[in-house]
Amino acid sequence: MSLKVYNSLTRKKEEFKSITKGYAGMYVCGPTVSGESHLGHARPYITFDIINRYLQHLGYKVRYVRNITDAGHFEEEGREAEDKISKKAQLEKIEPMELVQKYTNLFHWAMKEFNTLDPNIEPTATGHIVEQINMIEKILEAGYGYVSNGSVYFDVKKYAASYDYGKLSGRVIEDLLASGSYGETTRELDGQEEKRDKADFALWKAAPPQHIMRWKSPWGEGFPGWHIECSAMATKYLGAEFDIHGGGMDLMFPHHESEIAQSTICNHKTPAKYWLHNNMITIAGKKMGKSYNNVIKLTELFSGNHPLLTQPFQPMVVRFFILQTHYRSTLDFSSEALVAAEKGLKRLWEGYEALQKLSSDNFPDTSYQVRETGNQQPATDKDPEARILKLIAELDDFMNDDFNTAKVLANLFEIIPVINGIKDGHINPDAISSQTFQLMKTTFKVWLEDILGLKNAKENNQTLNSVMELLIEIRKEARANKDFATSDKIRNQLNKAGVLLKDEKDGNMSWEING
Numbered sequence: 001m002s003l004k005v006y007n008s009l010t011r012k013k014e015e016f017k018s019i020t021k022g023y024a025g026m027y028v029c030g031p032t033v034s035g036e037s038h039l040g041h042a043r044p045y046i047t048f049d050i051i052n053r054y055l056q057h058l059g060y061k062v063r064y065v066r067n068i069t070d071a072g073h074f075e076e077e078g079r080e081a082e083d084k085i086s087k088k089a090q091l092e093k094i095e096p097m098e099l100v101q102k103y104t105n106l107f108h109w110a111m112k113e114f115n116t117l118d119p120n121i122e123p124t125a126t127g128h129i130v131e132q133i134n135m136i137e138k139i140l141e142a143g144y145g146y147v148s149n150g151s152v153y154f155d156v157k158k159y160a161a162s163y164d165y166g167k168l169s170g171r172v173i174e175d176l177l178a179s180g181s182y183g184e185t186t187r188e189l190d191g192q193e194e195k196r197d198k199a200d201f202a203l204w205k206a207a208p209p210q211h212i213m214r215w216k217s218p219w220g221e222g223f224p225g226w227h228i229e230c231s232a233m234a235t236k237y238l239g240a241e242f243d244i245h246g247g248g249m250d251l252m253f254p255h256h257e258s259e260i261a262q263s264t265i266c267n268h269k270t271p272a273k274y275w276l277h278n279n280m281i282t283i284a285g286k287k288m289g290k291s292y293n294n295v296i297k298l299t300e301l302f303s304g305n306h307p308l309l310t311q312p313f314q315p316m317v318v319r320f321f322i323l324q325t326h327y328r329s330t331l332d333f334s335s336e337a338l339v340a341a342e343k344g345l346k347r348l349w350e351g352y353e354a355l356q357k358l359s360s361d362n363f364p365d366t367s368y369q370v371r372e373t374g375n376q377q378p379a380t381d382k383d384p385e386a387r388i389l390k391l392i393a394e395l396d397d398f399m400n401d402d403f404n405t406a407k408v409l410a411n412l413f414e415i416i417p418v419i420n421g422i423k424d425g426h427i428n429p430d431a432i433s434s435q436t437f438q439l440m441k442t443t444f445k446v447w448l449e450d451i452l453g454l455k456n457a458k459e460n461n462q463t464l465n466s467v468m469e470l471l472i473e474i475r476k477e478a479r480a481n482k483d484f485a486t487s488d489k490i491r492n493q494l495n496k497a498g499v500l501l502k503d504e505k506d507g508n509m510s511w512e513i514n515g
Contacts (some may be wrong), residue, residue, distance in 0.1 A: 001397050001400045003400045004016065004401060004402055005244075005274050005329060005402055006402045007097060007274045007275060007332075008252065008276065008277050009167065009270070009274070009275045014274065016243075016274065018060065018243050019273060020149060021394075022059070022060060023060060023061050023062075023063070023064075024061070024062045024063070024243045024244065025063050025239070025242035026048070026052065026055075026062060026064050026065065026235075026244040026246060027065045027067075027230070027233075027238055027244070027245050027246070028044065028064070028065070028246040028247060029044075029066075029067065029230055029243075029247040029251055029256075030122070031069065031103075031107050032070075033068055033069065033103040033104045034087075034099070035088060035103060035484075036106055036298065037110050037287070037295055037297070038253075039281055039288065039301060039318075040281050040288050041298070042114065042281075042318060042319075043327075043331065044115070044246070044248045044278050046322050046453075047246075047278040047322070047327045048064075048246045048276075048278075049117055049453060050403060050451070051244070051246070051276070051403055052064050053450065053452075054399055054451055057451055059361070062120070063119050063121070064117075065123065065233065066099075066121075066317075066412075067122065067233050068104055068107075068124045068125070069125050069226065069229060070097075070104070070124050071096075071125045071223055071224065072125055072205075072225060072226050081472075086173040086211055086212045086223075089212060090212070091321070092203055097408070106299075110298045113302070113315035113455075114316075114318070114319050115315070116453065123233045123236075123237065123310060125229040125233075125451060126201075128229070128232050128233050129215050131233070131236055132204075132224045132229060132232040133217050135231060135262065135266050136152055136203045136204055136228060137218070137252040139154065139262060139266060140152065140238070143155075143158070144261075145203055147204060148195070149194050149341070150219050151194055151204060151206045152204040153196070153200040154201050154202075154258070154262065154333040155196065155197075155200060156199045156200050157174070157200075159261050159265070160173040166253075168256055168275060168308055169257050170254070171257065173199070201227060202225040203224070203225045203262070204217060204219060204223070205223055205224075205225065206220055206221070206222045206379075207221050226255065226256035227254070227255055227259055228262060230259050231259050231262045231263045231266070231271070234263070235263065235267060235271070240263070240269055240271070241267070241273065242273070242274070243272065243273050244272060244273070244275075244276055245271065245275050246275075246276045246278075248280065248282065249276060249277045249278065249280060252277060256275065259271065274365050277373075279327065279331065281330075281331045281333050282332045282333065283296075283308065283332070283333045284332070288333075289303065294308060296309070301318060302314070302315065308334075309335050310335040310336075310339065312334070313338050315341065316454055316455055317338060317345055318338070318341075319453065319454065320348075321337065321341035323409060324341065324344070324405075324406055324409060326402075326403075327403060327405070328402070332514060348412065348448075349454075354419050354454075355419045355444055357423075358423065360434045362429040363433060363434040363436075364394055365430055365434055366433055375505065384427070385431065385433060385436050388415060388418060388432070388440065391435060392411075392415075392439060392440070395408050395412075395443070395447060398411070399451070405452060408452070412447065471490055471494070472501075472509045472511070473490070473491045474486075474490065475501075475509065476509070482497040499512070500512050
């Protein structure tokens with residue numbers, strides 16, 4: 001079965017065929033680094049990390065480009081077209097680039113914690129002002145843009161007369177022009193009087209005197225629009241046409257729709273062949289947002305310091321939680337759901353570790369059916385080996401069906417009882433051949449670690465390991481000094497925090513997350 005992906009542009013699953021055989025170019029819209037990344041940001045970057053990993057597993061040489069928006073991201077539907085970076089820098093009373101570096105570092109730290117692979121190229125908007133200006137000039141030369149009071153706008157109505165504007169998002173251009181709305185609001189917007197139609201979007205904004213971030217352009221000092229940044233960077237590093245453009249569903253309109261329009265005029269073709277979008281994370285059925293007071297920053301998620309959390313959650317637990325649901329389905333978050341995911345990951349990883357400890361010497365060289373019948377027979381449901389081989393064979397089918405990580409995990413979980421049964425002596429190793437045993441070991445390594453990008457949750461948090469080593473050493477000293485009050489206090493407080501401390505017979509101590 002060949003890889004099939006759901007293309008948002010055509011609204012159907014299509015066989016993935018890269019433009020250049022053996023190579024895959026993927027552009028994913030990165031974060032706007034005006035603040036801390038939150039739970040909603042975790043899903044797209046984990047999703048497209050999986051896609052990157054799987055394409056590499058299939059043998060593609062992937063060029064993964066994920067940008068950093070460090071200027072120009074302003075909401076057209078807001079009251080003011082205010083650059084988010086500039087506005088936040090004024091609030092925090094620091095230089096804009098200082099703010100950008102601060103939150104870029106935090107974002108990179110979180111991505112490392114989630115065990116995501118680094119993109120091949122991570123361009124910044126401020127590092128590509130020249131490319132953006134050149135692209136805007138091409139749009140003006142083609143007659144699809146216009147200058148107004150030092151700002152430049154894209155003429156959506158003119159574009160829609162010749163091209164299918166709204167094809168990606170399903171928006172109807174007549175409705176947009178009639179309502180003058182990019183979103184749900186119809187309130188008066190800053191600079192709307194400069195536009196020919198309210199559906200037009202900014203390519204370049206003239207900077208008012210108080211605006212900190214500003215660059216010279218043929219139209220005066222200003223800053224770029226949000227949409228043009230991605231078009232310019234994607235074109236520079238992936239070409240006029242590339243394989244995959246990814247992001248969250250919330251970016252389909254206006255961001256990705258605008259990208260398609262700009263790039264089509266400049267490069268005379270739709271920029272990406274396949275458009276992939278992950279669905280949203282909701283909390284208790286509500287969209288995550290500041291208005292609902294339910295935004296959970298990643299630092300809060302890892303520390304447990306948030307009213308909606310009952311405990312801290314390690315990054316691998318969050319990654320596992322996200323992978324348990326297909327990326328195009330809505331994912332409803334709750335602290336209880338993460339607790340369940342924590343237990344599930346622990347069970348899965350303990351089964352994997354048990355498999356690694358088993359020796360192939362305990363398994364026969366021939367298959368169960370050959371031993372039972374003397375010759376190879378068609379597999380039956382009563383054959384445990386055939387069952388395992390079927391579960392393993394289906395993994396490729398599930399991932400080739402639009403990256404269905406949920407079904408992959410379900411199959412791996414079905415193999416765990418067999419592993420535990422062999423480990424505990426309830427299942428005779430004779431039921432599994434040494435070849436199938438080796439296949440199981442390879443399969444778990446490749447799928448859990450290489451493709452799904454999971455790690456031992458305990459090993460993932462080096463800080464926690466260091467803290468636990470220190471506490472164990474302090475407790476040993478307390479016991480040696482017969483200070484049993486301190487010793488018991490450490491053990492009891494850790495237990496309340498969800499960490500089980502065990503006293504071993506040899507005098508050593510071990511610990512585990514109490515699940």
